[in-house]
Amino acid sequence: MQTITVSQVASIIESFSPLGLQENYDNAGLAIGSPSTEVKGILIALDVTPEIADEAIATGCNLIIAHHPIIFNGLKRITGATLTERIVIKAIQNDIAIYAAHTNLDSVWGGVSHKMAEKLNLSNIKVLSPANNQLAKLVTFAPTSAAQKVRQALFDSGAGNIGNYDSCSYNTEGQGTFRGSESTNPFVGEKGELHFEPETRIEVIVPKPIISKVVAALKSVHPYEEVAFDIYPLENKNPKAGLGVIGSLQEPLNSDEFLQHVKTIFNCTQIKHSNIVKHQVKKIALCGGSGFSLLNNAISQNADIFITADIKYHGFFETENKILLVDIGHYESELFAIDIFYELLTKNLPTFAIRKTSLNTNPINYL
Ligand SMILES: [Zn+2]
Structure with missing residues (x-):
């Protein structure tokens, strides 16, 4: 069976619903456990209750993925005085990690x-x-000979999507200048000498939660030692989140x-x-x-x-x-969140032990 860590499971979930999409009052992400722990089994639930923790223990699952975060407003002490504290203690004593995707799973x-x-x-x-405040404009300057490669890397990493269109960019031909110091190794030109290079200014729209991934993709293909780029915040709402x-x-x-x-x-x-x-x-x-x-x-x-x-x-x-x-009803409206996690995880970890809870955690009963 494949070996996988808590942080690898978290990255699968966050590549679908980035933590940056959560509301500012929320507390999604890994709440309990070490990111480097090897996962033996995953239990998916809407809420984390003592019964869900027991189910994880009984089924050999050491990672619980839930929609509602177990710790929401912070804990000042963990003495077992409250239900949340007792669940935290039980999880830690039994080496169970707890992870949640909450408003980020609502907004994605x-x-x-x-x-x-x-x-x-x-x-x-x-x-x-x-969503407001979710979009930015990334502008970069590539030697025209490398512009297509740079543009494609931006698109492939998730930039340039507007509505139902992908690969959206604006490109202006121009001229860049630079002079490298003695410690440089310029891609074109000579160090210590002012160089003029035909460059393309490439502009793309980027969802803020994935900016670091897009910038990493840009740097991985851009031929220059120092990659010039600007990130502008946008007032536009994101119609896709x-x-x-x-x-x-x-x-x-x-x-x-x-x-x-x-x-x-x-x-x-x-x-x-x-x-x-x-x-x-x-x-x-x-x-x-x-x-x-x-x-x-x-x-x-x-x-x-x-x-x-x-x-x-x-x-x-x-x-x-x-x-x-x-x-x-709250529980009824969100219950299918379990299916979202299940489909995402089984698609990415097809041979791994992933189970949906068999328990109903709805705290509300109807007569
Ligand atoms: Zn809810």
Whole structure:
């Protein structure tokens, strides 16, 4: 069987949902355990509870991958006084590492809300609330003879994607100048002498969470000893990342029937919803977990229905009969996060021991 470390598993997850995509209040990533520990088995769950830790121990899994971080607000002492402290103690005593991908898994393209959309068979999927401060412009200057190689490396590492287009760049021909000191070994020209070189200025858009990877790719192919590049922050929102999704059913469906369908697909014991304002629904907005703050995004994008969780009593009034608002439960809305982890990990580690939890960790019961 292949040998793999906790940090290698973390990199597989982060190559899909980079930690840089998490909200600033979040605490995703490795919370307990050493990155260099060899992983014997992986258990995937939505939450980490004492029962999940017991399941990991019983099944020989020393790495738990969860959607909700075990440590959220920090711990000042670990005495076993709180549930979180007891789970931390149990995990450490049993050499179990705990890792979470939380709001980064919510915000990534293909993440939790996308999975909900997939289950409802929606098409024309867009992000409901595109992320701010997630994009940068990378500008570099390559000798024109090497421009194509440099451009391709930028594209291959994830730069230059705009909407459904890839390989987007802007290129201007110009002239670069440089003079290397006695300690240099210039690719062209002579050290100590001012050199003029035909160069191409290449501009690409880059998601901030992968900037270091893109810069590393740039440096690995650029022929110069010192690679000149500039990174500019952008005000543009990232249409390919952010919370919630909006998409369409193939055909409009009767609102009552669609609510029943939602209940079945997400295996809900009950759902809560506001007044049914239209007989039919077609445009569907979704956000796994506590997504009520996106209600106005759903209304302004003309969604007929917004499905999320954790909606308070007064929240249902705020629809003002403009949209059908549905609370399907936090656990129910995010349960498919387990499938995202499972599909990602089994694809990358096909021969490795990876299991989904057999437990229901929903702390809410329905009578
Ligand atoms: Zn959640």
